[in-house]
Amino acid sequence: MSTKDLLKRIKFDNDVEREIADTLGDFTDENIDEICINVSKTYSIDTIVTGKVVNITDKDAIINIGYKSEGIISLTEFDEVTEINIGDEIEVLLEAFEDNDGIVQLSKRKADRIRGWENLVKSRNEGDVVSGKVIKKIKGGLLVDIGIPVFLPASQVDVRRLVDIADFIDQTIECKIIKIDHERKNIVVSRRKLLEEEREAQKKELIGNIEVGSLVMGIVKNITDFGAFVDLGAMDGLLHITDITWGRVSHPSEILKLNQEIECVVLDFDKERERISLGLKQKTKNPWINAEEKYPPGKQTVGTIVNIVPYGAFVKLDSGIEGLVHISEMSWTKKINHPSEILELNQEVNVIILDVKADKQQISLGIKQLDDDPWANIEERYAPQTTLKGTVRNLTTYGAFIQLEEGIDGLLHVSDISWTKKITHPNMVLKKGDEVDVIVLLIEKEKKRIALGMKQLEEDPWEHEIVDKFQVNSIIEGVITKITNFGVFIELQDSIEGLMHISELASEPIASSEEVLEVGQKVKVSILNVDQKNRKIGLSMKALEGTPDENDIQAFRAAIKEKNGESSSSESEETTSTEVKASEENVSEESSPSKEESTDDSPAE
Structure with missing residues (x-):
């Protein structure tokens, strides 16, 4: 489209049209086109030219660069649209001659960028400090406008790691140029490097002062x-x-x-x-400086629980002053497993000052000291050999705890329950809640211990009764209560037991007591010895051989043969009978069966 045609499409008033006609005169369209072609020869694509704003519409500005056709530039390419006026001269980049609509393609933004780049590289070098506004966040960093957009890598934004570098958008910052790429026409800047240099200078000043x-x-x-x-x-x-x-x-x-x-x-x-x-x-002043004067041992004061730990509770006495109530200082009698059982956070408590170590900022406190110590006169109230009534509070493998009063327990050891019964656990004779009679054996005031006894309420049968009743060589009947690999325990009467060693079962060797005896079986035994000091009674069945009770021995021998699988024939019975008679004669002559006779009667291999 020619300039003349373009002018025809634009509506002007009559005076303007007459002025245009007078200016063009006798020029034809061919003359005008020829002039425009000659003029266009002086322009080159991708060069910056100066143009004049000839008209402004709602969206565009029409620019005359002296070419046969005008160009149109979008108003978005201008920073401030209100500052554009008809007649203003501006620099634009000629991107292409007439397009399909006969309009020259121009760009102000590109022209500004090129001029900005040229001006910047003329006036700035790598290492120079520049100031600009952060315009947007892009991949890997920020764009900063210092006349032209330059790249600020995310790693160069600050000396510290930032949560979000987008917080810098719209802020004006100072940076240092660290790279200028002339070929690609881009610049990389660093704010971090500038900060580091500033901090280094400040550090030297700080270190000096x-x-x-x-x-x-x-x-x-x-x-x-x-x-x-x-x-x-x-x-x-x-x-x-x-x-x-x-x-x-x-x-x-x-x-x-x-x-x-x-x-x-x-x-x-x-x-x-x-x-x-x-x-x-x-x-502020150290509050511990006069702590020893303010909190002397023995003083009662009020504090607030600020922390509870397994070993105690910390109590705030004043601003910056705390003391510890150890778990052992909370009650004279209660067994406290954790302070939270009786205390809670923010609770106000009365305490007694026990000890102050201001140099270590430590104060020991007590709560139980607010009450009288029930152990103070314990020896007067529970003197040894005093008979008492108590309640079984707890059972353990080693004994029973007997509550004498609230918070005062004594230990009844398992060995002090009975003189004669073999008790392996107190639950064999006691249970929780039982009311029992006990006697005080020992008091350890410092350790807060009381030893109790139950068997001591009766006379020890080993002093006279057992010694008088169980004479050596006397024969007595008992019941087998336990069989071990070394012998047999036999209850003689009312929990009094004796031990028959395996060697005392019979003259013949016996590999195991269980071959001939069983628990619950009644047997007759002879008293071998009574050890009063060690409280032991030795028993024997072998000693009955050659006595009227020898039939028991014969029954044991028959049991041994039956265990070993040997049948009892009439011939062996006659032989056994003969040997028994011989044994009786030998006993009367204070002699025992010979080794040969024992061998003859043993089972054949």
């Missing part, structure tokens, strides 16, 4: 379980959890918050390792 005991301002940048890291501007200092407050704190976050500005005291500074230790509580 900082002193132990001086006050410094900082910002909490990180909170951990063991403390908080505080940014002092050039270096980070560690505020340990123990230096945050004189009082109790479980976690630094209870007192500090991220990005909180705080004033701290420099506690230590290691120049070589560049480490700074900070304190917050040191800004």
Whole structure:
């Protein structure tokens, strides 16, 4: 489309049309086209030309660059649309001559970018500091407008790891140019490098001025379980959890918050390792300085439970002052497994000061000391040999705990229950809740122990009764209660037992007592010995051989033969009968069966 045709499509008033006709005069369309072709020869694609704004519509600006056709540029390519006026001259990039609609393709944005690049590389070099506005977040970093968009990698945004770099959008920041790529026409900048250089300069100044005991301002940048890291501007200092407050704190976050500005005291500074230790509580007076004067031992005071642990409870007495009530100091009589059984958090309690160690910031407290110690006069109330009534409170393998009064128990050991019964567990004769008679045997006041006895309420049968009743060589009947590999236990009467060693079963060797005897069987035995000191009675069946009770021996021998599978023939019975008679004669002559005779009667192999 020619300029003349374009002008015909635009509606002008009559005066303008007459002015255009007078200007064109006798020029024909061919003359005008020829002039335009000659003019176009002076323009090149992808070059920047100067144009004039000849008209502005709702969406576009019409630009005359002196070519036969005008170009159209979208208003979105202008930073400030309200500042565009007809007649303004602007630089644009000629992208192409007339398109299908006869309009020249122009771009102001590209022209601005090229001019910005040219101006920037002329005035800036790598290492220069530039300022710009963050315009958007892209893959791998941010775009910053410093006249042209430049790339700020995410790793170069800050010296610390950031949660979201998009927080910098629309902020004006200073960066350092770290790379200019002329071929690709792009620039990479770094804010981190600039910050590091600034921090390095500040660090030197800080190191030169900082002193132990001086006050410094900082910002909490990180909170951990063991403390908080505080940014002092050039270096980070560690505020340990123990230096945050004189009082109790479980976690630094209870007192500090991220990005909180705080004033701290420099506690230590290691120049070589560049480490700074900070304190917050040191800004106030140490409350432990006069703790010994304020809390003398024996003083009663009031506190609040602030922490409960398995071994005790911590009680806050004053700001920054806490004491420990050990679990052993909570009750004189109750057995407390955990302090939470009688105490709870934030509970107000009365306590007694037991001990103060201000240098270690420790105060020992007691609760039970508020009451009288029931063990103080225990020896007067429960003197040894005193007979008492008590209730079985608990049973263990080694004895029974007998409650004498609320909170006062005594131990009845299993060995002190009976003189004669063989008791392996107290539940054989006692059960919880039973009311029993006991006697006090021993009191250990310091250890808070009372030893009780039950058998001591009766006379020890071993003193006279057993010795008089069970004479050596006397024959008595008993019941087998237990068979072991070394012998047989036989109950003689009312829980009095004797032991018959396996060698005392018979003259013949016996491999096992169970071959000839069984539990519950009644047998006659002879008393071999009575050991009063060790409370033992020795028994024998072998000693009955050659006596009127020898029939029992014969029955045992028959049992042995039956166990070994040997049948009892009439011939062996006659032989046995003959041997018995011979044995009786030998007994009368105070002689025993010969080894040969025993061999003849043994089962054939």
